[in-house]
Amino acid sequence: MRSSGNNSSGRGNYRGAGNNRDDQQKRSGKPRPEERRYDVGGSSEAPKKGRGEGARGGAKGGPKQSPQRGGGRTAPSRSREYDARTEERNRERYANKPEVKTPKTFPGAEQEGERLQKVLARAGMGSRRSCEELIDSGRVEVNGQVVVEQGVRVDPEKDEIKVDGLTVATQSHLFFALNKPAGVVSTMEDPDGRQCLGDYVTNRETRLFHVGRLDTETEGIILLTNHGELAHRLTHPKYGVKKTYLAAIQGPLPRDLGKRLKDGIPLEDGYARADHFRVVENTGKNYLVEVTLHEGRKHIVRRMLSEAGFPVERLVRTSFGPIGLGDQKSGWLRRLTNTEVGMLMKEVGL
Numbered sequence: 001m002r003s004s005g006n007n008s009s010g011r012g013n014y015r016g017a018g019n020n021r022d023d024q025q026k027r028s029g030k031p032r033p034e035e036r037r038y039d040v041g042g043s044s045e046a047p048k049k050g051r052g053e054g055a056r057g058g059a060k061g062g063p064k065q066s067p068q069r070g071g072g073r074t075a076p077s078r079s080r081e082y083d084a085r086t087e088e089r090n091r092e093r094y095a096n097k098p099e100v101k102t103p104k105t106f107p108g109a110e111q112e113g114e115r116l117q118k119v120l121a122r123a124g125m126g127s128r129r130s131c132e133e134l135i136d137s138g139r140v141e142v143n144g145q146v147v148v149e150q151g152v153r154v155d156p157e158k159d160e161i162k163v164d165g166l167t168v169a170t171q172s173h174l175f176f177a178l179n180k181p182a183g184v185v186s187t188m189e190d191p192d193g194r195q196c197l198g199d200y201v202t203n204r205e206t207r208l209f210h211v212g213r214l215d216t217e218t219e220g221i222i223l224l225t226n227h228g229e230l231a232h233r234l235t236h237p238k239y240g241v242k243k244t245y246l247a248a249i250q251g252p253l254p255r256d257l258g259k260r261l262k263d264g265i266p267l268e269d270g271y272a273r274a275d276h277f278r279v280v281e282n283t284g285k286n287y288l289v290e291v292t293l294h295e296g297r298k299h300i301v302r303r304m305l306s307e308a309g310f311p312v313e314r315l316v317r318t319s320f321g322p323i324g325l326g327d328q329k330s331g332w333l334r335r336l337t338n339t340e341v342g343m344l345m346k347e348v349g350l
Helices: 004-028 052-056 080-093 116-122 128-136 228-235 257-263 300-307 338-347
Strands: 140-142 161-163 175-180 209-211 219-225 243-250 265-267 270-272 276-283 286-293 314-320 333-335
Touching (some): 116 140, 116 161, 175 338, 209 228, 228 338, 243 300, 265 300, 286 300
Parallel strands (some): 219 314
16 A cells, blocks of 8 residues: 555646646746636637637627627617718708709700710710810810810801811711722713712712812822812812822933923913922833922823923822822722811811
């Protein structure tokens, strides 16, 4: 039989180990597991998941939650005095605000005109939002006045609208450029049944007419439109709109040919002068020359070069004012961009 002294010694040694752990917990500053509290707003050391009432907050010392449907918390109720003060503040805030006038929506309001941004968008200036930005930045003029307000109504048929100084072409006006092939007559109709300009625009609802003429064998750019005033000014000598031609002739060419053309070539209906002349290409005796002039007399380029001693074998008009032929194929019709129309109108003061 073991003595009681040994039993007390064993229990003492066990408690002594426990006491050592207690001393270590005190030195670390961390509470023992059985001393930790799981109150509301407790430390981050509280277990995320637990068992029993302690994990749900129902243990002694923990918060008690009232049973609810859905498991959410109820919002704190507001007093009537608080609601009254909020309503009074809102009433004072909007007391001095100007009254907003809503746009007219009754039948017949469209007769007063169309919104400016809508007209600009239809003319190809961009989306309505981008057109509103054009107006906000002060780049739009109506009848000479800069517009900076949204919702201004205009009449596209009567009002003059410009963006960055260039006139905007409304939907009622059409502008086309045709690369006329050789052999096509410069008329909209031909009683003899020959191919004419009208054959290229037969599917248009509105009547178009050509701006100036090209003789039957001359190729190149010719403009078609239903804007009568623009067509008149583009062909009137007063405005001096320049046209550029490429002519194929046979050489050799004298050095003073350009000077002779610029000084003036005598014709049966008066002198004809070129504004510019240059040799574009030379292969043996074959020359390709460029002639620019602002006159519009019949066969003017052919007559000038023929009188100078160099008959034209082939003639192509490459530009009419600011509108160039570019890479447009022979017989192709294209609609002018709004920028090109604005450049044409600026050329003749419209």
